Amino acid sequence: MSVEESALRSKISKDGETGDLTDGFHLLIDAFQKNGLNNIYGVPGIPITDFGRLAQAAGMRVLSFRHEQHAGNAAAIAGYLTGKPGLCLTVSAPGFLNGLTALANATTNCFPMILLSGSSEREIVDLQQGDYEEMDQLAIAKPLCKAAYRVLHAEDIGIAVARAIRSAVSGRPGGVYLDLPAKLFGQVMDAEKGHRSLVQVIDPAPRQLPGPDAIERALTVLKDAKRPLIILGKGAAYAQVDDTVKEFVEKSGVPYLPMSMAKGLLPDNHPQSAGAARSLALLKSDVVVMIGARLNWLLSHGKGKGWGEAGSKKFIQVDIDPKEMDSNVEIAAPVVGDIGSCLQAMIDGMGVGWSAPPSDWTTALNEKRDGNLAKMKQRLGSDTKPMDYHTALGALKEIIADRPDAILVNEGANTLDFARSIIDMYKPRKRIDVGTWGIMGIGMGAAVAAAVETNHPVLAVEGDSAFGFSGMEIETICRYNLPVCIVVFNNNGIYRGTDVNPTGGDDVAPTVFVKDIRYDKMMEAFGGIGENATTRDELTEAVTKAMDSGKPTLVNAVIDETSGTESGRIGNLNPQSVVKRS
Numbered sequence: 001m002s003v004e005e006s007a008l009r010s011k012i013s014k015d016g017e018t019g020d021l022t023d024g025f026h027l028l029i030d031a032f033q034k035n036g037l038n039n040i041y042g043v044p045g046i047p048i049t050d051f052g053r054l055a056q057a058a059g060m061r062v063l064s065f066r067h068e069q070h071a072g073n074a075a076a077i078a079g080y081l082t083g084k085p086g087l088c089l090t091v092s093a094p095g096f097l098n099g100l101t102a103l104a105n106a107t108t109n110c111f112p113m114i115l116l117s118g119s120s121e122r123e124i125v126d127l128q129q130g131d132y133e134e135m136d137q138l139a140i141a142k143p144l145c146k147a148a149y150r151v152l153h154a155e156d157i158g159i160a161v162a163r164a165i166r167s168a169v170s171g172r173p174g175g176v177y178l179d180l181p182a183k184l185f186g187q188v189m190d191a192e193k194g195h196r197s198l199v200q201v202i203d204p205a206p207r208q209l210p211g212p213d214a215i216e217r218a219l220t221v222l223k224d225a226k227r228p229l230i231i232l233g234k235g236a237a238y239a240q241v242d243d244t245v246k247e248f249v250e251k252s253g254v255p256y257l258p259m260s261m262a263k264g265l266l267p268d269n270h271p272q273s274a275g276a277a278r279s280l281a282l283l284k285s286d287v288v289v290m291i292g293a294r295l296n297w298l299l300s301h302g303k304g305k306g307w308g309e310a311g312s313k314k315f316i317q318v319d320i321d322p323k324e325m326d327s328n329v330e331i332a333a334p335v336v337g338d339i340g341s342c343l344q345a346m347i348d349g350m351g352v353g354w355s356a357p358p359s360d361w362t363t364a365l366n367e368k369r370d371g372n373l374a375k376m377k378q379r380l381g382s383d384t385k386p387m388d389y390h391t392a393l394g395a396l397k398e399i400i401a402d403r404p405d406a407i408l409v410n411e412g413a414n415t416l417d418f419a420r421s422i423i424d425m426y427k428p429r430k431r432i433d434v435g436t437w438g439i440m441g442i443g444m445g446a447a448v449a450a451a452v453e454t455n456h457p458v459l460a461v462e463g464d465s466a467f468g469f470s471g472m473e474i475e476t477i478c479r480y481n482l483p484v485c486i487v488v489f490n491n492n493g494i495y496r497g498t499d500v501n502p503t504g505g506d507d508v509a510p511t512v513f514v515k516d517i518r519y520d521k522m523m524e525a526f527g528g529i530g531e532n533a534t535t536r537d538e539l540t541e542a543v544t545k546a547m548d549s550g551k552p553t554l555v556n557a558v559i560d561e562t563s564g565t566e567s568g569r570i571g572n573l574n575p576q577s578v579v580k581r582s
C-alpha cells in the first residue's frame, strides 16, 4: 500500500466507513458488469492500458484491435445485434478521433454504442497548455453523437454509465461518448460507498405506445389502399420483435420490400416478398407503410421518377422518432412508438376478417418477381472464366442458402450492389453492410463483432478496395481464432481494374491497384488459411471448407477486371465531367 493510500484509508476509517478501497478503474468495470455489458472492443494505450487489463482480469472479454475505427465499428454492430450498447475503448486525441468516425456512423445508423476515451488533464486542456495528446474531446464529440458526458469524480461513475446506457438505447438508438480523464481511473474511494453509487438501469429502452387515434388513422389509410406496399427497414430488425413483424405482414397480406439490412427479417423467399419486383412496387404502389426505415437517399427521398407521379401515394410511417415524420414527404398517417407496440396495436385493430389487398396488384407483382428471378437464375448458374460477379455470387448464394444461421458482412461498390440483390437471407439480423452512409471500412470490425456476439460463422464478402480499409484486422481475426471467412472480390481496383493514366505517365490511374494481388498471402502471414480461387468450383470449395471448419480464412477471388461498373448502382451520385480539355 502506498503512503497516500494508507493515509486515505485511515481517513476513510475515521469517517466510519469500511476501510476497504476501490478506484475509478474498478468502479467502471463494476458498472458495466452490473448492467450486463461484458465485451469491450478497443485499442490499448495511455491512459487506458491498465483498464483493459483489469477488465479482462474481472472476466470481461477485451478484444484488442489494430485501429480504433474498426473497434468502434465492432462495438456498433455488437449494439445492433444485441440491443445493448456496444463498448469501444480508445486512448486520447488521435485514438479518440479514430473511434469518432465509428461513433458518428453508429449514430447515423441508429446503432447503440458507447465510445469510452481516456483524455488528458482538464486543467491543462482548458488552458491549452499543451498536454500529451491534448484535445477537448467532449466538445468535439458532442455534435457527432446522441449524447456526450464527462466524468470527473469516481463517485459519479455509476450515474455516468447509467446515463450513457439509457441515452444509447432509449428512443432512437445511437452513439454516446463518455470522456474519462486519466486522473479519474486512479481516484480512490471507500469500496462500500463506491458499490452503493453504482446503478442498475431498469428498463433501459422503455416501450413507447402509439396513440389509439394514430392506429385508427393508419388502418383507415391502409384499408382504402388498392396497391399497398410495406417497406421494412433495419429499425424493424433491430427491434427484435420478429414474430410481431411477421404476423403484421402476413395478416395484412401486403407485399413487402426489405431494405438491405432488413433482408431475412422475413425470409427472402417468402411469398409476399416483392424484393425482385422492387422498381414496379415503388412505382405503382398507392399506400406505402414504412416500418423502421427512413425515406432518405436510399429510397430517393420518397419522391422522383421511381416513385411515380408526385402526390400519387400516401405514406404510413411507423417509427420511434416523431421528428422522422414529414422529413422528406408528407406522412398521411404517422405512427410514433416502438415497432413492437405499434405493430401489435395495428394487428389488434385489424381484428378478424381483414381483407387482403386486391389480387390484381399482388398478382402483377408476383409475376414480375417470378419473371425476374427466372432470368436471374440463369445468370447465377454461369461459370465464366475469369469469374464475373454473377458467377462468384451465384456460388456464395448457395453456400448461404445451406447455412441460414451464418452472418453475411458485405461492402464494396459492385460487390455490395450485386450481393445485396443476389444473396438471399433467411433469418433476421444476418446481413450487415455499409448502412445509411454507404460507408467503406466496416467489414472486419463488423465480422469480429458478429462472430464474438453470436458465435455463428461469418462470411465477409468484400470488394478489394473496401477490404483495404480494415484489412489489417485480419490479424485480430486470427488472434482470437474467429470463425470468419473473408472473400475478397479482386478485380484489380476500384469499380474496375482497367483505367489508364491518360497522360501516359508512370503513375497508374487513381482507381487502379497493383495487378493480381494475392490477398490470401496476407492471411497466411498471420497464421490463418489463405486460398486463391480463379473458378467457381475453386471458390465453392474454399468457402465451403472455411464455413464448415470455422477457421479464419481469406479467399482471394479473382474477378474479371472489366466486369464492374462505375460506383456500382449509385453512379448517378458520382458527378462526371463532360468538359473536354485539350
Ligand code: ADP
Pocket: 108, 109, 110, 172, 173, 232, 233, 234, 235, 236, 238, 239, 259, 260, 261, 262, 291, 292, 293, 294, 295, 296, 298, 318, 319, 320, 321, 324, 337, 338, 339, 340, 435, 436
Ligand atoms: P434502413 O436503412 O433499413 O431504411 P434506417 O436506419 O434508415 O433503416 O431507419 C431505421 C429507423 O428505425 C429509424 O428512423 C429509427 O428511428 C427507427 N427505429 C429504430 N429502432 C426502433 C424501434 N425499436 N422502434 C421503432 N422505430 C425504431
Ligand code: MG
Pocket: 463, 464, 465, 489, 490, 491, 492, 493, 494, 495, 496
Ligand atoms: Mg474492386
